[in-house]
Amino acid sequence: MSKPQSPLxxxxxxxxxxxxxxxxxxILTIAASALTLAGPYLLGRAIDGFIIPKERAGxxxxCLLLAxxxxxxxxxxxxxxxxxxSVSQRTVWRMRxxxxxxxxNLPLRxxxxxxxxxxxxxxTNxxxxxxxxxxxxxxxxxxSALSIVGSFAVMIWLQPLLTAVAISTVPxxxxxxxxxxxxTKKQFRLQQLELGAINGYIEETVSGRRIVTLFNQEDRAERxxxxxxxxxxxxxxxxxxxxxLMGPSMNVLGxxxxxxIAAAGGWLAAGxxxxxxxIVSFLAYSRQFSSPINELANQYNLIQAGIAGAERVFETMDVPSEHDGPEPSEPLPGSGRSLRNSAVTFDRVGFAYSPEAPILEEISFRSEPGSMTALVGPTGAGKTTIMSxxxxxxxxxxGSIFIGGEEIGSMDKRMLRSRIGIVLQDSVLFKGTIRDNIRYGRLDASEAEIERAAKAASAHGFITRMPDGYDTELSADGGSLSQGQRQLLCIARTLLADPDILILDEATSSVDTLAEQRIQQAMAVLMEGRTSFVIAHRLSTIRAADTILVVDGGRIVQQxxxxxxxxxxxxxxxxxxxxFQSVS
Incomplete structure (x- = not known):
């Protein structure tokens, strides 16, 4: 196993x-260092050649040359x-x-x-x-490296004995x-970890603001x-x-x-x-020799903060992608392949995040092409995990999962997902127009196709009643729309993608009865001719299912x-x- 490269x-x-x-x-750095090194030498020449002899013209x-x-x-x-x-910003642009x-491309796990x-x-940080x-x-x-080397060379040339005095404090x-x-490195890494944790908490409380307010937990959140x-x-x-401590320590030693140097130089000048x-030139060069060491020490703190940040960035980038080999190019290989007439088979499938805590065990069933399979059971039984x-x-x-007799582990993930449509309980919309959100299902869709999908999803009516229609700008969570309207847009988006296999994960559990009826109508259009899987909280929605899987404790207990x-x-x-007792 090769040794991992350092963050730097x-x-x-x-x-x-x-x-x-x-x-x-x-090259510019070398030039700047050379010019900086020339200054003290010219100053010493001026003192010995012009100031002491009092030659004003020279x-x-x-002075003009020094300037x-x-x-x-x-x-x-x-x-x-x-x-x-330009170089640094381009570098972090590529890194970001x-x-x-x-x-x-990271796995959901x-x-x-x-x-x-x-x-x-x-x-960001x-x-x-x-x-x-x-x-x-x-x-x-x-x-700093050039200044140290250059100053050291000139100092030896000017006065070797003073040079020995100058480097005595370097160790x-x-x-x-x-x-x-x-x-410092240890503390800066701890600081970055705490900063990441506090950012996570802020994001959590802001996104869950309604719940915090509903349960009067503002004081607890503040604590x-x-x-x-x-x-x-x-x-x-x-x-x-x-x-x-770095700066003061370096200054004291400097x-x-x-x-x-001043004491030794005075003694040499007196003799x-x-x-x-x-002596004047040497004092200036000694500053140019020790100052870069001080600067390097001060920069060390900044470098440690940068290394701590780079370690966290590369820690994420070292997590293996879920896509093996090179990423598929557009269009996706096999994206035109149809799975609509393919049966879905689970054969003794098990799943666990860790070996000692199994989530699913011995899951086996078969869904015929075009059929509707419902999954019901208590919360946490494993229904959503099966569909995941x-x-x-x-x-x-x-165990193994097959579609049309082919094990899905051998299929390209992107091809597979391009043929599966999912409508979740929590509708997810993005910042942009209604048109952009529907088109998210298929970016090359025409205006007519977008409108046709919206009509099929029973969303066209409320969209056209909005002041800007399909050009209405939505916030990241679609906050200006009702839950039912957001769900209809998600169904329209899925319809536009035209999937072969459909997964509806409690898509009506968060809406009222009237909205549920409209969503049910839209879902009936969506499921037509497709192999569908419905995770249901309201059992009234799955009475017509061809097969009902009753899941409890990670197992199918009835079907x-x-x-x-x-x-x-x-x-x-x-x-x-x-x-039905609760309904009545």
């Missing part, structure tokens, strides 16, 4: 395709910053795109128990930390930065948020306190270094072993049609009796 190397791989820009930035030329050098250095740094911004694309806010934090690291640290690392600098850096916010504050304070200009296996949202842990099951003692008759 993986971030570096996103610089591919930008080699010219990176090379130009490196001093004027030296030109520093101006050129500033101009080069400005160009460098512009290029770097790859992360989002990968999330779209990955999202089970995951907080949406934490995933959002990885795609963590990516932003990577961006800040690239934008502020990439050039700083190269510039202390590295020891302090290593110790503080190790503690829980306060606890999480407190943990985030504590983690943030610890991270900043520990990282804050001042100590400067003091040692005639070095000129005043050399048919759509390959999860994979069976035992047959309504007349057969009603005539024998069992769970179905108990459920049926209780249902």
């Amino acid at each position: 190397k993986r971030v570096g791989s996103y610089l591919k395709g930008q080699h010219r820009s990176v090379l130009f930035i490196a 001093l004027t030329r030296a 030109a050098v520093y101006a050129a250095s500033a101009f080069v740094a400005w160009i460098q910053a512009r290029l770097l911004a 795109g790859d992360l989002f694309s990968h999330i779209q 990955y999202f089970t128990g995951k907080k949406q806010g934490d995933l959002m934090s990885r795609a 963590d990516i932003e930390n990577v961006s800040n690291t690239l934008n502020q640290s990439l050039v700083q690392l190269l510039s 202390l600098l590295f020891l302090a930065s290593r110790r503080i850096g190790a503690a 829980q948020f306060g606890e999480m916010n407190g943990r985030l504050r504590t983690a943030g304070v610890k991270a900043q306190l520990i990282s804050g 001042h100590l270094n400067y003091l040692l 005639g072993h070095a000129s005043a200009g050399v 296996l048919l759509a390959r949202f999860y994979e069976p842990t035992s 047959g049609n309504h007349e057969q099951l009603s005539s024998v003692q069992g769970l179905y008759r108990d459920l049926h009796t209780r249902h």
